[in-house]
Amino acid sequence: MEDRSIQIQLGIGAIAASVFLISVAIPFWVSSPSNVPNIILSPLFWPNVLSALTGLIGAGLILTSVVRPRPEQAAKSDVDDRPAAFRRLAIMAVIMTATVLVMPRLGLVWTAMVTFVATAFLVKTKHPRSALVCAVLIPLVLYVFFAHIAGVAIPQGDFVRLP
Amino acid sequence: MSFIDSLFAGLQLVGNVEAFLALGIGVVIGVIGGAIPGMSATMAVALTLPFTFSMSPITGILLLLGVYKGGIFGGSIPAILIKTPGTPASSATVLDGYPMAENGQAGKALGMALWASCTADLISNLALIFFAGFLASFALSFGPPEFFTLILFSLTIIAGVSGDSLLRGGLSAMLGLLLATIGLDLVYGTNRFTFGNPNMMGGLNFIAVLIGLFAIPEILSMVWNPSSHDGVARSLGKNKVTFKEYQRSFKSIVRGSFIGVFLGSIPGIGAAPSAFLSYSEARRKSPNRENFGKGEIEGVAASEAGNNGVAGATLIPLLALGVPGDVITAIIMGAFMIHGLQPGPMMFILNVDVIYGLFIGLIVSSVFLFFVGSVAIRGFKYVADIPRGVLFPAVLVLCVYGVFAVNNNIFDVGVMFAMGAVGFVMMRYKVPAAPFLIAFILGPLLEDNFRQSMLMSGSSGWVLFRGPITWFFWTLTAITVFAIVRAGIRATRQTSVPTP
Numbered sequence: 001m002e003d004r005s006i007q008i009q010l011g012i013g014a015i016a017a018s019v020f021l022i023s024v025a026i027p028f029w030v031s032s033p034s035n036v037p038n039i040i041l042s043p044l045f046w047p048n049v050l051s052a053l054t055g056l057i058g059a060g061l062i063l064t065s066v067v068r069p070r071p072e073q074a075a076k077s078d079v080d081d082r083p084a085a086f087r088r089l090a091i092m093a094v095i096m097t098a099t100v101l102v103m104p105r106l107g108l109v110w111t112a113m114v115t116f117v118a119t120a121f122l123v124k125t126k127h128p129r130s131a132l133v134c135a136v137l138i139p140l141v142l143y144v145f146f147a148h149i150a151g152v153a154i155p156q157g158d159f160v161r162l163p
Numbered sequence: 164m165s166f167i168d169s170l171f172a173g174l175q176l177v178g179n180v181e182a183f184l185a186l187g188i189g190v191v192i193g194v195i196g197g198a199i200p201g202m203s204a205t206m207a208v209a210l211t212l213p214f215t216f217s218m219s220p221i222t223g224i225l226l227l228l229g230v231y232k233g234g235i236f237g238g239s240i241p242a243i244l245i246k247t248p249g250t251p252a253s254s255a256t257v258l259d260g261y262p263m264a265e266n267g268q269a270g271k272a273l274g275m276a277l278w279a280s281c282t283a284d285l286i287s288n289l290a291l292i293f294f295a296g297f298l299a300s301f302a303l304s305f306g307p308p309e310f311f312t313l314i315l316f317s318l319t320i321i322a323g324v325s326g327d328s329l330l331r332g333g334l335s336a337m338l339g340l341l342l343a344t345i346g347l348d349l350v351y352g353t354n355r356f357t358f359g360n361p362n363m364m365g366g367l368n369f370i371a372v373l374i375g376l377f378a379i380p381e382i383l384s385m386v387w388n389p390s391s392h393d394g395v396a397r398s399l400g401k402n403k404v405t406f407k408e409y410q411r412s413f414k415s416i417v418r419g420s421f422i423g424v425f426l427g428s429i430p431g432i433g434a435a436p437s438a439f440l441s442y443s444e445a446r447r448k449s450p451n452r453e454n455f456g457k458g459e460i461e462g463v464a465a466s467e468a469g470n471n472g473v474a475g476a477t478l479i480p481l482l483a484l485g486v487p488g489d490v491i492t493a494i495i496m497g498a499f500m501i502h503g504l505q506p507g508p509m510m511f512i513l514n515v516d517v518i519y520g521l522f523i524g525l526i527v528s529s530v531f532l533f534f535v536g537s538v539a540i541r542g543f544k545y546v547a548d549i550p551r552g553v554l555f556p557a558v559l560v561l562c563v564y565g566v567f568a569v570n571n572n573i574f575d576v577g578v579m580f581a582m583g584a585v586g587f588v589m590m591r592y593k594v595p596a597a598p599f600l601i602a603f604i605l606g607p608l609l610e611d612n613f614r615q616s617m618l619m620s621g622s623s624g625w626v627l628f629r630g631p632i633t634w635f636f637w638t639l640t641a642i643t644v645f646a647i648v649r650a651g652i653r654a655t656r657q658t659s660v661p662t663p
Contacts, residue, residue, distance in 0.1 A: 006592050022342070031353040038622040041353055045349035046610050047341065054337045060330050079388045092386045096580040099563065103573050112563055116556045120381075121391040125552025134554055138557050142564045150217035152568045 007065035014058025021051035091122055106159025112139035173519025176221050179464050184523050185222045189229020190531045194539040196230065197237020198597040199549065201248040201556070204234025206378050208494050210558065212370060212501075214564030220502035221517055227498055232284060232528045235434060235474050236536055239549035240543045241466055244269055248558075252434030252470035259462030266458050269547015270540070274404030275460050276467045277536040279416045281529050283468040287427065287475030288525040291482075293519075294428070295511075297617060298483035300506040303410035308627050312636035317486045318602055319640050321431030323647035325595035332598045335589065342367060343606025350614055357597045360572040370498045370569045371578040372603055376596045377490070379583025382562075383628045384590065385555045386627045392541050405461070412464035427590040428479045431601070433489045434470040441469025464528035477526060481506050482518065486605070490597045493604050637644040 036042045053056050079085045095118050103111045116135035125131045143162060147150040156162060177183070189211070196207025238250030242259035258274060263272035269288055305313070322332035328500030345356045345643045346366030357363040409416075428439040445465030446455040455462045477488030478495075485507030487493035499506050504514055511518055550652030566579045618628035627633060 004595075010331065010334065010592055010594065025356065029354045029358060033353060036351070040617050041350065041506050041623045043351055045554045046613075047344050047355065050337055050341050050344070054334065054341065057299075057330055057334045057337060057565060059481070061334070062426075064328075064330065065278060087386050088382065088386045088389075091382060093584070096583075100577045100580065103576070108564070108567060110270065112560045115563070116560050117561055119386075119556035120552055123385055123552050123555065125550060125556075127553055131553050131556065134553050134557055136416075137630050138560055138562075142560065145214070146564055146568050150568065152216075153571050154564075154567075155573070 002108050004065045006153070010061075011058045011061030011065070014061065016056030018058060019050045021054070023049060026051065028077050047056075047119055095119060095122070103155060105158050105159075107157045107159070107161075109139045109143045109162060110157060110160065113140070164257045168304075169515045169519045170203045170523075171369050172516035173521075173523050173661045176516050176520035177225065178521050180223050181219075182225055182520075182524065183527065185218065185226040185283060186229045186528055187535070189226040189231075189338060189529050190233035190299040190528060190535045191229075192237075193230035193233020193538075194237035194240075194532075194535050195233075197249045197253075198240040198539060198543055199441065199554065200241050200245065201378075202236065202249070202381070202554075204250050205494070206229060206254075206381060206558075207234045208491050209370075209374050209377050210375075210565060212494060212498055213568045215498060216501070217566060220499075220504055221520045221524075224495065224498055224517075224521065225528075227495050228521070229528055229531065231495070232474055232532055233535060234491075236277065236280040236284075236467075237534055237539065237623070238470075239280070240273060240539065243276065243463070244392055244543060250434075250470075252438050253466075254435060255438035255466035255469065256463055257458045258442065258466070259457075260466075262458035263458070263460065263463065268458065268460075271404050271408075271460065272463050275408065275412065275463050277533065277540065278404060278409050279412070279419070279464040280471040280536070281469040281533045282416050282419040283423055283471035284474055284546045285526070285529045286417070287424050287472045288522075288529060290424040291475040291525065294521045295368050295479050298479060299508040299511040300523060302484050303512075305508070305632065307612040307619065308629055309632045309636070311609060311612040311616055311627060312640070313484060313634045314486060314612065314642045315607050316636045316643070317430040317480070318598070318605060320643050321601050322430065324431055324436070325433075325597040327593060328651055329644070332410060333399035335594050335596065336602040339446060339602030340606040340609070342372070342599075343603050344610075349607065349611050362572065363504055366568055368566070368572075368575045369500075369604065369645070371566045371575040372582050373494060373600060375568055375579040375582025376586040376600055378558060378562050378591075379579065380586035380590050380596075382555050382559050383587040386424060389552070408460055409464075410459045415449070415461050415465040416468040418444060419450075419468030420464075420472040423474075424467050424476040426654060427473030427476030427488060430480050430486050430488050431597075433477075433597075434471075434473040437473050438466045438469035441472070443467040446475075478521075478525075482521075483508060485608075487601055490600055492599050496604060497627050507643050535629075545620065558630070631653040 026044060030044055030047055032043045038044055095115060099111055099115050113135050116138065117132065120131035120135065143154055147154045176479055192211055193204060193207055196202045197204050208227055211230050215226055235250060237250060238248055238253035239256045240249065242248040242253040243264050244255040246257055246261045248254045248257055258278065260272045263269065318336050323329045325332050345363055346660050348355055360426040420618060422441045422444065423437045426432045442462060442465045446452050449461055451459055451461065477492045480486045480488045481492045483494055485505065485626055496506055504510065504517065541607045562579060566575050567573065568574060586596055616626045628637065
């Protein structure tokens with residue numbers, strides 16, 4: 001992506017975020033007591049100031065890219081196959097979401113093993129056997145450390161419980 | 164408490180096998196983490212943090228400091244052997260280190276990198292010991308308005324120098340400050356962006372945000388382009404650095420160390436600019452200046468001294484003022500807080516034993532670094548050969564365990580993944596992550612000091628200009644903004660001029 005296009009997209013994003021925060025998010029999701037003596041001390045003041053500054057920075061980003069654009073450079077992609085890269089990212093998002101959702105039922109250790117294997121195969125590991133061995137060993141070693149040395153209550157899940 | 168009493172109190176705290184073992188293990192982890200391309204010293208410190216929860220505060224913090232020191236040196240190994248800096252700070256080392264490796268002098272380059280790193284590290288640690296206490300005694304007279312202006316200045320400089328432009332750095336800092344407003348209000352205790360979720364009432368977990376911002380984007384980058392970070396390692400060769408060569412480069416090492424100390428003590432500048440400045444100064448002053456860039460050993464010495472000279476000095480603003488000097492010290496500040504310690508001037512009164520314990524540990528870390536570094540140079544091949552397709556899934560699992568362990572809360576794991584997505588988008592859009600994290604940490608302090616100032620003065624803004632200290636920081640902030648904007652305009656003008 002070119003520098004100018006990045007700058008404009010960031011600027012638009014910042015202004016949109018600022019407008020959303022000031023007009024929707026802060027009025028609905030920030031509560032303030034009615035007896036605040038001065039607006040400066042209100043819980044609403046700081047988020048409003050930060051949102052306004054975000055909008056100003058967004059405007060600055062757009063302005064600098066319009067007033068004095070940097071020379072366009074030929075867009076150089078860092079990957080050969082962009083659709084495949086986006087596909088991999090989408091699958092990774094599914095893996096991450098599934099990790100959080102499945103963990104309470106499957107337990108942290110088993111979830112971590114599945115996550116390890118899925119990620120290793122997603123990045124097309126050249127060492128599948130090592131990946132499988134590590135997928136079993138690393139979560140177990142971490143379980144031993146956190147559960148038995150650090151005293152953390154690692155979720156065990158509903159199926160197989162570890163000592 | 165006299166100096167000798169404080170020193171003995173510190174010795175009492177760290178004078179045990181456990182503390183030194185933690186320091187040594189930290190240096191080993193740091194060197195390995197820094198040496199693996201795609202990992203970084205920041206990531207290594209972030210991933211080590213959850214393992215310190217079960218340790219005593221001093222042992223845990225020494226472990227992290229060891230990782231920090233080791234990580235900065237470790238980055239030079241791949242920079243020299245495979246032309247891939249393990250940390251951004253090692254970028255300057257590539258300039259002469261890799262040509263030396265191509266000439267079959269990799270062993271000599273790595274040896275000099277180690278000698279220069281240890282010397283600079285020692286000088287930086289001594290600077291910390293001499294200046295932190297002095298600065299802290301000065302900072303004892305700070306009230307909320309002074310702290311507000313100090314934090315504002317720190318954030319301005321961090322936003323300005325961390326990325327390509329002040330505006331992008333500023334945007335990053337704003338997002339960090341906004342994220343820090345989540346949770347119960349500091350004064351009235353009302354809800355801010357909690358959406359009725361009790362998990363969000365205490366604000367977002369610092370470790371989840373940190374690991375999400377600095378480790379997950381690297382994993383997503385690997386998913387985006389699995390063939391990145393590949394490189395061919397050069398052999399070490401049979402040459403070793405001689406004492407004569409060290410002596411010849413000594414001036415550049417000392418100069419680089421002082422540049423590192425100076426730049427490191429200013430919040431936000433970090434190791435990379437220091438390494439490049441030290442390198443360019445060495446080239447300007449050296450009789451062999453025409454050899455720089457072609458494999459000059461003094462170039463390796465200068466850049467390594469520049470980046471390691473920062474390592475102790477970044478702790479000066481952290482310990483004396485409670486303001487982190489860079490991202491790694493921001494993580495270490497988080498570790499202090501997790502262990503119930505608040506870095507800042509009061510720590511020199513309330514926890515003087517911890518301060519002196521850390522000083523002793525830091526001096527010893529330079530010695531550990533020398534021995535661990537010598538072994539790591541020979542063992543790099545094995546580290547470089549760790550398959551990325553196994554390493555990154557392992558890092559992912561480590562992140563999940565580490566973040567869960569903080570509060571035994573699966574919600575934090577979700578926050579980490581969400582922040583990872585934010586960090587990846589920021590990386591793609593060239594928005595620096597450092598101002599985000601530092602603003603997220605300093606945000607509550609900034610707001611708290613602002614509101615306390617307003618309460619003190621009956622909501623009069625003049626309290627923020629009440630004395631010479633506040634004026635000093637306002638002036639510094641104005642100068643910083645002016646200098647960064649001017650530099651940005653100049654750079655844009657230069658790139659706008661079409662080349663013939």
